[in-house]
Amino acid sequence: MSAIRGARERARIEVTAAIKDEARKQLAAEGAAKLSLRAVARELGMASSALYRYFPSRDDLLTALIVDAYDAVGEAAEHADRTAIDRAAAGKPGAPATGLTRWVAVACAVRDWALAHPHEYALIYGSPVPGYSAPQDTVGPAARVGMVLIAIVEDARRDEGLALPPLPDELRPEAERLAADLAPGLAPAVAAPLVAAWSQLFGLISFEVFGQFNRVVEAREVFFRQAVTELARTVGLLGRRG
Numbered sequence: 001m002s003a004i005r006g007a008r009e010r011a012r013i014e015v016t017a018a019i020k021d022e023a024r025k026q027l028a029a030e031g032a033a034k035l036s037l038r039a040v041a042r043e044l045g046m047a048s049s050a051l052y053r054y055f056p057s058r059d060d061l062l063t064a065l066i067v068d069a070y071d072a073v074g075e076a077a078e079h080a081d082r083t084a085i086d087r088a089a090a091g092k093p094g095a096p097a098t099g100l101t102r103w104v105a106v107a108c109a110v111r112d113w114a115l116a117h118p119h120e121y122a123l124i125y126g127s128p129v130p131g132y133s134a135p136q137d138t139v140g141p142a143a144r145v146g147m148v149l150i151a152i153v154e155d156a157r158r159d160e161g162l163a164l165p166p167l168p169d170e171l172r173p174e175a176e177r178l179a180a181d182l183a184p185g186l187a188p189a190v191a192a193p194l195v196a197a198w199s200q201l202f203g204l205i206s207f208e209v210f211g212q213f214n215r216v217v218e219a220r221e222v223f224f225r226q227a228v229t230e231l232a233r234t235v236g237l238l239g240r241r242g
Contacts, residue, residue, distance in 0.1 A: 012054070015054060016054055018044060022040045022044055023035060024119065027119045032129045032132075035058055037052070037057070063134065066124055066138050068120075069117070069123055070138065070144065071141045072117070073110055073114070074141060074144025074145055074148075075144075076109045077148045080109030081152065084101055084105040088101075098156070099155065100229070100237045103152050103153075103228065103232045103235075106145075107201055107228040108224070114208075121205075122210075126206075146182070150186065150194065153190055153235050157190065160237075162236030162237070163233075164189050164193065164236040167188060167192065171192055175191050178191040179191035190235070190236070193235045197232075201228060204224060
C-alpha cells in the first residue's frame with residue numbers, strides 16, 4: 001500500500017511541476033494578469049476539472065509561482081553568502097569574508113538571478129497583479145533575501161563594527177518599529193538604513209530588468225558593483241565609526 005501511495009505522490013509532484021512550468025511559459029508570453037487555468041490545462045492536455053485538483057484557483061497557482069520565485073532568489077542569495085564565507089574559511093587569496101565582500105556577493109547573485117529569470121522577477125517585484133492579494137504563505141519566502149542582508153550587517157556589527165551616523169530624532173520611532181518587526185535585537189540605527197539599502201538594491205535591479213537603463217548605462221555590471229558598494233557604505237559596512 002505504501003508503494004502505491006509513493007507512486008501517487010511522485011505522479012502528483014510531476015504533474016504539479018508540469019503545471020507550474022506551463023504557467024511560467026504563460027507568464028513570459030502574456031504576463032501574470034492573463035494567467036489562465038483553462039489555458040494551462042489545454043496546453044497540457046488536461047481537463048480543467050483535473051487541474052483544479054492541484055490548484056483550485058488562479059490565485060492558488062499564482063501563489064505557488066510567487067513562493068517558488070521568492071525561494072529561488074532567496075536560495076541564490078544564501079548560496080552566495082555561504083560561498084563567500086567558505087572561500088574565506090578555506091584561506092583562498094583575495095577572499096576575506098568581510099561584511100562588504102559578503103554584501104556585494106549577495107547583491108550580485110540577486111542581480112544574476114533576476115537577469116536570468118526576468119518574468120519570475122517581474123512576478124514578485126513588478127506591477128501588482130490585478131485582483132490578486134498575496135496570502136501569508138508568501139511572507140517567509142519574501143523575507144529570505146532581506147534576512148541574508150540583516151545577517152551580514154549584524155555579523156559585521158559584532159566582528160568589525162559599523163560606521164553609522166547618529167539616528168535622527170524624528171526617525172527614531174519608525175526605526176524602532178522597523179527593528180522590532182525585522183529581527184530580534186536589531187538596533188534601530190541599523191534597521192532604517194538597511195531598509196533603505198534593500199529598496200535601493202531592488203530599484204537598481206528593476207531598472208536594469210525592466211529596461212530603464214537602456215541607452216543610459218552601458219557598463220552595467222561595473223556600474224552595479226560600484227552602486228552596491230556605495231549602498232554598503234550607507235549601512236556602515238566600510239569600517240568603524242570614530
